[in-house]
Amino acid sequence: MTVAFTESDLRAAVSAAIRAPSLHNSQPWRFRLRDGGIEVLIDPSRALPVADPSGWGTRLACGAAVFNLRLALAVAGSPADTRLRPYPGQPEVVARLTPARPRPATPGEQSLYAAIARRHSNRAPFWPTPVPADVRWRLIEAARAEGAWLELVIGPTAVGALGEIAHSANRVLERNPDYRAEVARWTRDSNACDGVPVDVGGPAPEPQDLLPARPFAVHTRAPGRDFEPEPLVAVLGTPGDTATDQITAGQALQRVLLTATAAGLAVSMLSQPIDVPAAREQLRLALGRFGTPQMVMRIGYGEPGWPTPRRDAPDVIDSESEEP
Known part of the structure; x- marks a missing residue:
């Protein structure tokens, strides 16, 4: 052993x-x-x-x-x-x-x-192809295997209501100049090893979008390339909201994302409804679930995108230290 x-x-x-x-x-x-x-x-x-x-x-x-x-x-x-x-x-x-x-x-x-x-956030529009029922079940089971829950938000009424919560949260964030400055600091060119390069940030947000997007990108979309009108939206949550719950949520999130990637799906994440406490509580009440929402995801099929950059492994490894 x-x-x-x-x-x-x-x-x-x-x-x-x-x-x-x-x-x-x-x-x-x-x-x-x-x-x-x-x-x-x-x-x-x-x-x-x-x-x-x-x-x-x-x-x-x-x-x-x-x-x-x-x-x-x-x-x-x-x-x-x-x-x-x-x-x-x-x-x-x-x-x-x-x-x-x-x-x-x-x-x-x-x-x-x-x-x-192969896993990366895909911020571009997805195809209208529906996600099969058996794949949806596997995503739900992936969250459950890590001690979390995954609620699929299905149908134009439910998704529209979630979109309103997300847009409201996004407006709160965008009104804060410090928030806009922080996003700008993490918007990168193609040579960076962290942050979000403008080339992979997805198309710039437009007023008709059902769900909000971070303003990382500057490229306008081509005519007719609006986002899908009825996306599959999922909310990941945990029973509580302690620091340990949040770490657990991270493990569950990654298991869901990898399960989606293995099934050929694309995913983008929307944290705005989580970033704003009032919106997070509104989302929890709308779902009617026990526990705390930890992340919102848009899931579907789409063109392959590009991963964001990463620092090299040696740059994030510390030398061995003594027992505390």
Whole structure:
């Protein structure tokens, strides 16, 4: 039985972990090997004080990175036991992964791992092709497997109501000049290693759009290239809203995203209804679900897009430190 992860295990797993999504592609994570375990830490230098003052988005992103770590280790034959927030006095440590009993990776793990490199947010319009019922069920099960829930919002009335909540939240955010400045700081050119390049930011928002979009892009869309009139919208949630719940939500989010990618689906995320507390509560009441919404997603079939850039794995790995 493996008793300790090695530097080689760390480097290989981090190469997968850094493909996780994050708000504004801020990549707010660091990784280290300590006493034979791999730890995921929050990088405070990459916080978004305006869009994410509570740290919710940072914890969600780090949770998604934890899920990628788990997959990479499992596919290498060295699955991990995972403890979230293992040190009460060190809230910056999101998770600690230690070696579990070696076993071959399952077909499901192999499929999800293969999807990591292909997964990215697709901010362009989708085709009108409906998502089959069996695929919708797999997305719901993916969230449930990680201790979260996924509510599919179906039908023009329900989606329209969610769109109103999202647009209202987006207007609140856009009225804040500090928010607009923060988005501008994370809008990049094609040579950057973080942020959202204008080339992959999707078409610029227009008044007729059913759902709001971040103003990363400057390109206007071609005539007739409006977004789909009846998108499949999903809301991911957790029973509670503690820091641990938010990390759990990040793992569930990544499992849902990879499940969608493996099924040939495209996904874009809308955090505006979560960023604004009043909108989040309005969304919770509209859903009638017990718990807390953690992310809104638009799901469908579309043209292949381009992934946002990532920093190299060595740039996010810390040297081993002593036991606290």
